[in-house]
Amino acid sequence: MGRVFRSLDDAEFNRLFTEFRFTAYRLESLQVYDVSYEKAAFELFLSGQRRGEYPGIAQWIDETITPARDSGKLVHRVHVVEEPLSDYVRFECAWAYAHTVSAGEDVRFIPVPSGEWPEGLPRYDYWLFDSCLLVAMHYRDNGEFEAAEILDDPEKIVQANFWRDMAVRRSISFATFAARHDGVF
Structure with a gap:
């Protein structure tokens, strides 16, 4: 086990997103993330305001x-989402992903019926930097962030690479996903 970060504002944690050399990959498995910097924007979304962008x-x-894109680096993620979509996933699509995809992030989805899960993929969030630095993301049941933990076990790193490849193969692009849900977010 490596370093544990208790805050998303931790400077050392945030350096991971600027110091990677080639790729930063995220697997997202939750249908709701309770992140403090999103609360006000999420409330605006729920009140009916559409297609906003918030400071976070x-x-x-x-x-x-933008710096990653301009340096030829890839930031990408796959989010396993249950359908029908949660309000939070609709919010992410409209207020986050629509903007980050336009800026160069490759956001992809694996939609599944509610209560089902793609065979072989974990219900486990993580970041994988340059295919060799694994950071497990720990959340409470309500989606509240608990900690990010660098894992240095080679078997876990190989497994995370396998999951990444499997998820990317099974996923659809943000554009395809958005077209399937036209008007929902």
């Missing part, structure tokens, strides 16, 4: 996506 996403684009 603008910062992610300015500090991570």
